[in-house]
Amino acid sequence: MTNTPAIPTSVLTLASEAQRVTVLTGAGMSAESGVPTFRDAQTGLWARYDATALATPEAWERDPALVWSWYMWRHHLVRQTEPNAGHKALGGWETTASVTVVTQNIDDLHERGGSSRVHHLHGSLFAFRCSRCSRPYTQPVDDTPPHDTPRKPPACDECAGPVRPGVVWFGEMLPNSPWEASVRAVQDCDLLLVVGTSSLVYPAAGLPRIAQDRGIPIVEVNTEETPLSTQCTACLRIPAASALPRLADMHVT
Known part of the structure; x- marks a missing residue:
């Protein structure tokens, strides 16, 4: 020992x-x-993606379902840890x-x-907000498997805009x-x-x-x-x- x-x-x-x-x-x-570090999280079904390319406002604008699915996978991973x-x-x-x-x-x-x-x-994986009006989103989110199929993010209760993870992406303050x-x-x-x-x-x-x-x-x-x-x-x-x-x-x- x-x-x-x-x-x-x-x-x-x-x-x-x-x-x-x-x-x-x-x-x-x-x-x-x-908990995998940011780049270590690119394993398994997400290995084909560049982490830095997923964690940007541009990636969200291009494919919010893909980005949301990646964060739901990470959300799920963290919930399994202590x-x-x-x-x-x-x-x-x-x-x-x-x-x-x-x-x-x-x-x-x-x-x-x-x-x-x-x-x-x-920011936090467990804080969400509307990507359009910035209103906090406090409803439960679905992070259950499987995570290999892009899933549509929930809609804001106020303006129906897509809800985004409450994390700081590359290029954001x-x-x-x-x-x-x-x-x-x-x-x-x-x-x-x-x-x-x-x-x-x-x-x-x-x-x-x-x-x-x-x-x-x-x-x-x-x-x-x-x-x-x-x-x-x-x-x-x-x-x-x-x-x-x-x-x-x-x-x-």
């Missing part, structure tokens, strides 16, 4: 003393629950500190893990409210954890710079080195599902 690397005492101390923790998460966090120990640790940490999650992930695993303050920078809330969460924290993100996708990758400029400790939790690594207070080459419970457990009342 491989022993899990120890977490330095200095990092455990940061976790135990932090009163306001902000956690920036990326695809690696969800991958530990078995929050891992890292998600649950962040949810439990709220009992002893103010913990805010800023995520690039479009799944709902943080919420299901118990986190109540989650800002989705790239980030939603203002989650972005502004995320900036405030980083500005106001006394510990920033950056978990499972490549630190390559902007503007999310620029958030740690805000913490750095303010002298806020940054701890990276990632099994691989990233462009952010050299700027961090500490780097834990430990999976999130292992590292986060140990950090959360350090904070006791």
